[in-house]
Amino acid sequence: MTRRFITFEGIDGAGKSTHIGRLAERLRGRGANVVVTREPGGTELAEQLRELVLHRSMDPLTETLLVFAARRDHLQRVIEPALARGDTVLCDRFTDATFAYQGGGRGFPLDVLGTLEGWVQGALQPDLTLWFDLDPAAAAARRAAARAADRFESEDTAFFARVRTGYLARMAAAPARFARIDSSGPRDEVERQVDAALEARGW
Numbered sequence: 370m371t372r373r374f375i376t377f378e379g380i381d382g383a384g385k386s387t388h389i390g391r392l393a394e395r396l397r398g399r400g401a402n403v404v405v406t407r408e409p410g411g412t413e414l415a416e417q418l419r420e421l422v423l424h425r426s427m428d429p430l431t432e433t434l435l436v437f438a439a440r441r442d443h444l445q446r447v448i449e450p451a452l453a454r455g456d457t458v459l460c461d462r463f464t465d466a467t468f469a470y471q472g473g474g475r476g477f478p479l480d481v482l483g484t485l486e487g488w489v490q491g492a493l494q495p496d497l498t499l500w501f502d503l504d505p506a507a508a509a510a511r512r513a514a515a516r517a518a519d520r521f522e523s524e525d526t527a528f529f530a531r532v533r534t535g536y537l538a539r540m541a542a543a544p545a546r547f548a549r550i551d552s553s554g555p556r557d558e559v560e561r562q563v564d565a566a567l568e569a570r571g572w
């Protein structure tokens with residue numbers, strides 16, 4: 370497998386982190402050099418910004434600027450060098466999350482997000498986006514069983530329904546880039562869908 374940029378998206382608790390680890394193991398088993406990373410985060414600076422975004426109160430514009438600032442640093446220090454080396458990058462969230470959470474969830478203007486997207490990443494887009502789709506109530510139940518809530522995870526199911534609608538809109542705008550993964554079933558069944566999405570692309 371050669372240079373690929375694969376992003377994992379979905380509402381909190383949908384199963385991204387579970388399956389990013391599983392896919393990384395399988396790809397490494399096939400001999401690929403795999404970089405696993407996340408947003409906001411992935412560099413020292415971006416991880417500091419993540420702490421602020423997840424735990425400090427702020428308005429939607431500040432939140433948006435911080436996630437894009439984190440992304441810029443992450444792209445320059447980790448993602449672009451890895452792709453230039455020919456590695457496969459598996460990234461837990463990327464710009465679709467900004468359109469879904471800040472755009473859909475918070476109601477931040479999508480045209481401003483589009484402008485910032487162009488400034489921060491130019492023409493770079495993921496080669497494949499795996500969207501883990503799960504009903505907000507089911508995701509909330511999984512989260513509650515797993516960990517204490519951060520600032521986003523404390524939002525109600527109406528917020529996550531808007532986030533989900535934000536993901537649907539991004540998929541409608543770029544259907545060839547997206548694979549929708551029905552995340553409601555057991556882990557192995559979800560994993561089979563992930564494998565099928567890669568196989569469908571001949572990867």
Ligand SMILES: Nc1ncnc2c1ncn2[C@@H]1O[C@H](COP(=O)(O)OP(=O)(O)OP(=O)(O)O)[C@@H](O)[C@H]1O
Nearest residue numbers: 380381382383384385386387511515554555556559
């Ligand atoms: N298919 C599944 N069935 C039941 N539970 C699952 C399934 N997949 C993951 N889980 C569990 O649900 C919880 C949330 O999963 P995970 O952390 O992978 O989600 P996530 O999308 O990465 O969440 P976040 O975005 O908040 O980090 C974990 O406890 C995980 O073990």
Ligand SMILES: Cc1cn([C@H]2C[C@H](O)[C@@H](COP(=O)(O)O)O2)c(=O)[nH]c1=O
Nearest residue numbers: 381408409436462463466467470471521
């Ligand atoms: C990239 C990005 C993320 N978020 C939010 C979405 C999640 O609630 C957190 C990250 O937590 P996770 O456990 O790593 O999924 O950040 C956002 O609102 N906007 C973004 O661009």
